[in-house]
Amino acid sequence: MMFVRKAEVVETEAFCPKHQFADFAIDTRLKQNIVAKGYTTPTPIQDEAIPVLLEGRDVVGCANTGTGKTAAFLVPLIDKVLKNKKEKVLIVTPTRELAVQIQNELRVFTQNLGLYSVLCIGGVGIGPQIRDLSYAPNFVIGTPGRLKDLEDQRRLYFDDYQSIVLDEVDRMLDMGFIYDVKYIVSRLPRVRHSLFFSATMPAKVVGIMQEFLHNPVSIAIKNQPFSANVDQDVIKLNGRNKMEVLNDLLLDRAFQKVLVFGRTKWSMEKLSIELSRKGVQVTALHGNKSQSQRQRAIEMFKTDRIQVLVATDVASRGLDIDNVTHVINYDLPQTYEDYIHRIGRTGRAGKKGVALTFFD
Structure with a gap:
């Protein structure tokens, strides 16, 4: 029976990172905020993804929640915005809860850096989100339905965003967002920096990935079950x-x-x-x-x-x-x-x- 199984003692290989956070070519103020959060050694996905994202490469990451993937994409994108305040980043997530968690982490990393983010999710009034979008935030984090609503009202334009993250794409498709995701991808600028994360890679996810990414670096993190x-x-x-x-x-x-x-x-x-x-x-x-x-x-x-x-x-x-x-x-x-x-x-x-x- 699949529901009966004893926990195993699993021997895992010691992870030896190629980098420390101090090694990354990022803004000194951002490094200080990373240290203040208690980070010194990157997780496997951070170690692999941050250097290639800093080079501007598209990335597809196959990694579960709890692997540190949020910081893996936030750190290089924050650095990118610090180098060019006109840069705009769109992060699309399947659930409100994940969007809130990402914004909370973003706020820690961007403390006292003068960057501004807006959360665009359902379940709360759209009015404050429309107001906040009028201030031209550097980061917009949202769920597909609310983002589309805001575009329908001409309060948000997908082609304004040069850097785009699709996070937990398999979950988005499980929740019935496939048409919304395809629509958002179709409205993005042709020249863009695209980041794509999914815990699994079924055929539907691969189809979206091929439309979304250009010559990506693939990073697959081996997870203990x-x-x-x-x-x-x-x-x-x-x-x-x-x-x-x-x-x-x-x-x-x-x-x-x-x-x-x-x-x-x-x-x-x-x-x-x-x-x-x-x-x-x-x-x-x-x-x-x-x-x-x-x-x-x-x-x-x-x-x-x-x-x-x-x-x-x-x-x-x-x-x-x-x-x-x-x-x-x-x-x-x-x-x-x-x-x-x-x-x-x-x-x-x-x-x-x-x-x-x-x-x-």
Whole structure:
């Protein structure tokens, strides 16, 4: 059974970077901000991607969340803008949450550098975004639907952007954005700097990649399988009430930081309310929440103000949350890929995690 597997002790080769951040030919002020964030040694994708991006080459990167890919593209693009303040960068992401995370990282790297960014995502009013775009920001970070809405209103023009990042392209296509992505690519300037990141490379993704990139450098980061550090097991309900079984598990002190996945927005909202009534510190994350509610839920979970985050699959990819002790599949995932993405939220950074799947 695919849901039962013990965590393995996996011997990984020690990574020996070719560079240190101090070695990169980037603006001194940017280097200072990188050091202030605590970075000294680049991750594999940063080590490979930053030098070629600084040369202006197109890049296709095959790497998972949690590999440091955001900094891999932000650092050279920030340096590019610092050298030419007229340079404009567009970063397209599948989810609001990922867009927010990228902007947060961008703000750390650009502190006191006089660069300006705008977040263009759904779930919040479009008015402030229209206002902010009128200030000619250096960076625009957004989701495909909202970016298209802004172009329809002639508040944003895709051909203004000389540097473009498509991030987590496979996820964008999974979410039904293939036509939006193709449209955005068709409206970009012919001469541009193109960056393309995807965890997997199915045929649909390769098709977009070929339209988007010119003579790219390909960087594939060998990842330890997400499941290697994760104890996987099943909970057989045998007629017991599913919510009561979950509540009993949560009383165990080992369940410190728990991500619970379910199939529908309605069922996850209901579960959150029922657990809360039983005294569990919990909140829900799903598509019916406003953007501010979603961000507050993520922040509370990240900072350990709640024990449990119940979520639909909107949260199973792109979120980078440390120290999740348990992932619980309250409802079965629809595909094996969804299962792998869900359990990949635990057992990270060399730590062991636990994934439990409920069966009737």
